[in-house]
Amino acid sequence: MGSNDxxxxxxxxxxxxxxxxxxxxxxxxxxxxARQMVKHFSTVGFVYITxxxxxxxxxxxxxxxxxxxxxxxxxxxxxxxxxxxxxxxxWDALERESVNRREKTPGDLKECFDIKDFxxxxxxxxxxxPNFKEHVLDLWKDxxxxxxxxxxxxxxxMGLDPTTFDFAFKHTGKLEGNSxxxxxYYPKADPTKVKPGQLRCGEHTDLGIITMLYQDELGGxxxxxxxxxxxxxxxxxGSICINIGNMMQKLTSDRLIAGRHRVVVSEKEVNYLNQxxxxxxxxxxxxxxxQIMCLDGSNKYxxxxxxxxxxxxxxxxxxx
Ligand SMILES: [Fe+2]
Numbered sequence: 001m002g003s004n005d006x007x008x009x010x011x012x013x014x015x016x017x018x019x020x021x022x023x024x025x026x027x028x029x030x031x032x033x034a035r036q037m038v039k040h041f042s043t044v045g046f047v048y049i050t051x052x053x054x055x056x057x058x059x060x061x062x063x064x065x066x067x068x069x070x071x072x073x074x075x076x077x078x079x080x081x082x083x084x085x086x087x088x089x090x091w092d093a094l095e096r097e098s099v100n101r102r103e104k105t106p107g108d109l110k111e112c113f114d115i116k117d118f119x120x121x122x123x124x125x126x127x128x129x130p131n132f133k134e135h136v137l138d139l140w141k142d143x144x145x146x147x148x149x150x151x152x153x154x155x156x157x158m159g160l161d162p163t164t165f166d167f168a169f170k171h172t173g174k175l176e177g178n179s180x181x182x183x184x185y186y187p188k189a190d191p192t193k194v195k196p197g198q199l200r201c202g203e204h205t206d207l208g209i210i211t212m213l214y215q216d217e218l219g220g221x222x223x224x225x226x227x228x229x230x231x232x233x234x235x236x237x238g239s240i241c242i243n244i245g246n247m248m249q250k251l252t253s254d255r256l257i258a259g260r261h262r263v264v265v266s267e268k269e270v271n272y273l274n275q276x277x278x279x280x281x282x283x284x285x286x287x288x289x290x291q292i293m294c295l296d297g298s299n300k301y302x303x304x305x306x307x308x309x310x311x312x313x314x315x316x317x318x319x320x
Pocket of ligand 1: 204205206261
């Protein structure tokens with residue numbers, strides 16, 4: 001894989017946000033989209049969708065707001081520093097997180113800003129960036145709606161009841177919710193400063209149900225193919241890259257696979273563009289108290305509680 005031709009791409013037009021009403025599940029074009037989505041989710045665990053109806057302007061506006069935040073002075077950003085261990089609200093300084101701790105690589109070369117409790121009145125929005133909150137919420141609304149449509153392709157493609165996943169997303173954006181938006185800002189890569197073995201983001205799978213990713217044109221994201229080789233997920237303008245997370249793999253008893261991925265300092269980034277890499281991610285995760293157990297009634301996985309699972313995993317990720 002290395003060109004767009006080799007990537008798993010699905011034309012999502014049949015379920016585009018342009019259709020205000022969610023299209024009929026029995027519509028043949030919807031069924032075909034669902035078939036393709038489930039095919040990719042059950043082999044490589046990730047897919048690009050195009051023609052999804054979410055406007056580039058909303059994505060660009062949210063990115064610009066993030067850029068303004070990350071280029072603020074450190075002492076300003078520190079006001080928004082995450083509090084407790086494994087918090088999903090606030091700023092992470094460079095190298096604070098190391099997604100893959102087993103490999104003992106240096107801390108990841110990135111800064112983050114996480115936004116989980118965005119519908120709570122006391123969420124600490126960066127006041128230094130005009131309209132930050134508005135741009136984030138604008139993008140979140142469409143992204144969330146799209147993610148629900150992606151889940152409907154899973155229920156259609158796997159022959160599950162349409163309400164299968166409803167139990168998991170009753171409190172999104174509130175304290176009891178567990179979905180989160182994440183800005184990641186990878187400062188310009190200075191080849192003389194990159195430590196041996198250092199990645200932008202270490203090899204991992206995501207924890208939740210699905211992850212929706214907006215990335216810029218720099219590249220660097222790589223997915224593990226079914227053949228066990230890392231292949232570049234080449235950025236496709238206007239697309240959204242979606243991958244399956246661990247809890248979806250557990251729910252579906254391994255029918256859908258959590259795509260293993262990492263972010264490297266790409267050659268293009270170092271040699272040509274020499275600008276920061278940015279991404280914006282929506283981690284769709286079940287509410288804190290949601291119980292995750294195999295939908296087919298099997299005992300392939302021990303039931304877990306979403307909030308406990310994420311907390312335990314995130315605690316293992318941060319360096320102090
Ligand atoms: Fe990830």
